[in-house]
Amino acid sequence: MNLDLWYRQAVLSVAGSPRVEALIKTRARSLVRRYVAGESLEEALQAAERLEVQGVHAILDLLGEMVHREEEARAFQRGILELVRAVAERPWPKYISLKLTQLGLDLSEALARELLRGILREAEPKGVFVRLDMEDSPRVEATLRLYKALREEGFSGVGLVLQSYLYRTEKDFWDLLPYRPNLRLVKGAYREPKEVAYGDKRLIDAEFLHLGKLALKEGLYVAFATHDPRLIAEVQRYTQAMGIPKERFEFQLLYGVRPEEQRRLAQEGYTVRAYVPYGTHWYPYLSRRIAERPENLFLVLRSLLGG
Structure with a gap:
């Protein structure tokens, strides 16, 4: 399988987990604000x-x-x-x-x-x-x-x-x-x-x-x-x-x-x-942004580790 396709499918599959969604929603808010203008x-x-x-x-x-x-x-x-x-x-x-x-x-x-x-x-x-x-x-x-x-x-x-x-x-x-x-x-x-x-x-x-x-x-x-x-x-x-x-x-x-x-x-x-x-x-939108580029996954991991 092409590496780009494998990466995108792997990220989207993991992002579909309720536990992963809950984790990102509670610990990666700074990353969200990078790609989403706000909630209002x-x-x-x-x-x-x-x-x-x-x-x-x-x-x-x-x-x-x-x-x-x-x-x-x-x-x-x-x-x-x-x-x-x-x-x-x-x-x-x-x-x-x-x-x-x-x-x-x-x-x-x-x-x-x-x-x-x-x-x-x-x-x-x-x-x-x-x-x-x-x-x-x-x-x-x-x-x-x-x-x-x-x-x-x-x-x-x-x-x-x-x-x-x-x-x-x-x-x-x-x-x-x-x-x-x-x-x-x-x-x-x-x-x-x-x-x-x-x-x-x-x-x-x-x-x-x-x-x-x-x-x-x-x-x-x-x-x-x-x-x-x-x-x-x-x-x-x-x-x-x-x-x-x-x-x-x-x-x-x-x-x-x-x-x-x-x-x-x-x-x-x-x-x-x-x-x-x-x-x-915003979660489905953010998931697709993460799936587009491996660099975005590193930003997620850094956000999670940093709280």
């Missing part, structure tokens, strides 16, 4: 203000996913609507992100569609862009269906995510092309079986660049979500060589990850956004 909306807005001063825009995300009861989904919708109203009052670019399982996708597509529709009805008139995060492979098809359905209802201020590690993604790209989607391109952070996803980092990176270049050639707006200096440099080289203006794409990075790179890219005139998560449901 006010803390997230303050983090966004600090980024704006540096020329980096915020993508605000109320953390939550895979709810098991309709009341939870409706509570998350209320929280996201509160976020929409707060962002709408700010002078900086208005941009939020959400997960459909947060809105009850696992309970019913109809429920998720209803709640998402309610969010878009409030967000679009206020100029708030809504990004639908892509979750693990069993939920991709439903996410694509809901995106297409809402676009066909006339909503335009909504974007989608494609993951380069899934075998199916290029086909999904061509299926989506008639909708002219605003795309965020990521490698993918979920634990996936070898039957559906590449395990070799070189192949995942190659697909990332292939899909990104394909989207640019087709005239789509592309958000390249990566921290990999090699991939960022290749996007810069390719767009310059092809004469693609900086207004046609952007770079997106995670809050707390390579902040100096975020500032550097912004100073060079690129649109840069930092994904700013907040809320009390």
Whole structure:
């Protein structure tokens, strides 16, 4: 098995243990604050203000996913609507992100569609862009269906995510092309079986660049979500060589990850956004960040040993 795949699957498997979750929640709070802006909306807005001063825009995300009861989904919708109203009052670019399982996708597509529709009805008139995060492979098809359905209802201020590690993604790209989607391109952070996803980092990176270049050639707006200096440099080289203006794409990075790179890219005139998560449901998000890089595991161990 590829070493990168083995590491990611091992970390996500261990992170699923209730004992490990309890340990991290009680002894690694300083690490949490490195990647999560806080538990309240006010803390997230303050983090966004600090980024704006540096020329980096915020993508605000109320953390939550895979709810098991309709009341939870409706509570998350209320929280996201509160976020929409707060962002709408700010002078900086208005941009939020959400997960459909947060809105009850696992309970019913109809429920998720209803709640998402309610969010878009409030967000679009206020100029708030809504990004639908892509979750693990069993939920991709439903996410694509809901995106297409809402676009066909006339909503335009909504974007989608494609993951380069899934075998199916290029086909999904061509299926989506008639909708002219605003795309965020990521490698993918979920634990996936070898039957559906590449395990070799070189192949995942190659697909990332292939899909990104394909989207640019087709005239789509592309958000390249990566921290990999090699991939960022290749996007810069390719767009310059092809004469693609900086207004046609952007770079997106995670809050707390390579902040100096975020500032550097912004100073060079690129649109840069930092994904700013907040809320009390941060553990699944943190688990995936730990699984992405071995260095993050060392930070966890240091936090645990240091209390």
